Amino acid sequence: MDWPDKIFAALKRANISQAGYVPDAGHSRLIDLCRADAKMRDVVLTTEEEGVALCAGAWLGGERSVLLMQSSGVGNCINMLSLIRTCRFPLLMLVTMRGEWEEFNPWQVPMGSIVEPTLKLCDMQVVRANAPDEVEPAVTKAIEQVFKNETAVAVLLSQQLIGRKQWTK
Amino acid sequence: MLERRAAVAALLGNRPDDLFVVTGLGSTTWDVASLGESERDFYLWGAMGGAAMIGLGIALAQPKRRVLVLTGDGEMLMGMGSLATVGIQKPKNLAIVVFDNGVYGETGMQPSHTQGGVDLLKVAEACGIGARLDVYDEAGLRDLAKRLAGLNETLFARVRIAADDPPRVLPTRDGVELKQRFRRAIGV
Numbered sequence: 001m002d003w004p005d006k007i008f009a010a011l012k013r014a015n016i017s018q019a020g021y022v023p024d025a026g027h028s029r030l031i032d033l034c035r036a037d038a039k040m041r042d043v044v045l046t047t048e049e050e051g052v053a054l055c056a057g058a059w060l061g062g063e064r065s066v067l068l069m070q071s072s073g074v075g076n077c078i079n080m081l082s083l084i085r086t087c088r089f090p091l092l093m094l095v096t097m098r099g100e101w102e103e104f105n106p107w108q109v110p111m112g113s114i115v116e117p118t119l120k121l122c123d124m125q126v127v128r129a130n131a132p133d134e135v136e137p138a139v140t141k142a143i144e145q146v147f148k149n150e151t152a153v154a155v156l157l158s159q160q161l162i163g164r165k166q167w168t169k
Numbered sequence: 170m171l172e173r174r175a176a177v178a179a180l181l182g183n184r185p186d187d188l189f190v191v192t193g194l195g196s197t198t199w200d201v202a203s204l205g206e207s208e209r210d211f212y213l214w215g216a217m218g219g220a221a222m223i224g225l226g227i228a229l230a231q232p233k234r235r236v237l238v239l240t241g242d243g244e245m246l247m248g249m250g251s252l253a254t255v256g257i258q259k260p261k262n263l264a265i266v267v268f269d270n271g272v273y274g275e276t277g278m279q280p281s282h283t284q285g286g287v288d289l290l291k292v293a294e295a296c297g298i299g300a301r302l303d304v305y306d307e308a309g310l311r312d313l314a315k316r317l318a319g320l321n322e323t324l325f326a327r328v329r330i331a332a333d334d335p336p337r338v339l340p341t342r343d344g345v346e347l348k349q350r351f352r353r354a355i356g357v
Contacts, residue, residue, distance in 0.1 A: 018229060041229050043258060046250030053219030053251075057191075057226020060211060060348065061234075062357025065226070083216035083223075087344030 003135040004029035018065035020051035026096030026162040048073035052080035071112045081122040091152035101159040130158040170331040179310040193220035193240025195275040202340040208354035218247030228263035242269040242283045256296035264324040270332040293325035302326040
């Protein structure tokens with residue numbers, strides 16, 4: 001599984017230098033890469049909406065940023081996304097999906113099932129990567145769209161990429 | 170008890186050129202605007218709870234500039250987790266100043282948690298923010314203004330102000346304009 005490494009390489013190529021995240025199993029490899037890179041400021045958040053505001057601040061200060069989260073975190077961002085829409089801030093969100101494929105935990109389903117329409121209602125563009133070889137092109141195009149056009153794009157990383165969470169050893 | 174407009178004038182009336190300000194919804198936005206609109210200010214008309222994190226993003230991106238987040242107790246309470254996040258990052262160039270009057274001024278003066286005993290200064294301490302000031306008189310304001318001018322560590326200050334409701338002074342509410350002019354002012 002090397003798609004997280006490819007995402008990281010794409011973030012570096014695009015000079016993204018702040019990464020906000022709420023710890024997430026699906027993003028664990030990418031988070032490790034961000035934490036290990038001296039030029040990537042990793043900002044652990046208590047809730048995802050903090051990251052929306054962080055990304056707005058980064059842009060005000062002239063830096064590019066990325067926000068990593070799991071699908072449940074999308075719900076935590078809704079009102080803060082009004083900041084992005086009102087001021088037309090660029091925003092790159094990478095969302096690992098739960099609640100959609102081989103999900104053991106039914107509590108993940110309600111939010112996971114409404115991520116896509118919710119983000120669209122918030123005026124974000126949504127692209128989805130279902131297979132490993134779809135990830136890099138999706139992220140690369142999203143980066144271009146976000147920072148060249150100052151728009152907000154979420155890349156949804158399908159639960160099929162991440163696999164079923166192991167609940168018992 | 171300090172009056173909020175006099176307090177903001179004491180803090181920012183003579184501000185250094187490299188001090189950039191983020192205000193919180195809503196009274197602190199009108200307070201800072203009462204000194205005259207500045208391109209170095211990012212005024213929030215919404216995004217309640219986001220002021221400290223916007224300040225953090227700017228501070229991390231611009232380590233040579235100083236960033237002041239000036240917000241109210243209600244706005245800070247909504248983003249209280251961001252104090253934990255700031256406490257981990259500890260940028261030397263970020264100050265968070267809370268005008269604490271114990272009420273939600275914009276919505277009819279309902280009591281906030283701080284009136285009920287929640288102590289934001291202790292929250293900041295528990296979050297690892299080492300430099301803290303409790304400001305309740307003019308000497309304290311002068312000290313805080315001096316600290317802002319020479320800011321070299323993450324600072325949290327609570328300024329105890331009277332629960333009054335001075336006339337609103339409204340800055341532009343065009344978010345795109347606020348963003349573009351702030352970026353021009355900071356040189357990006």
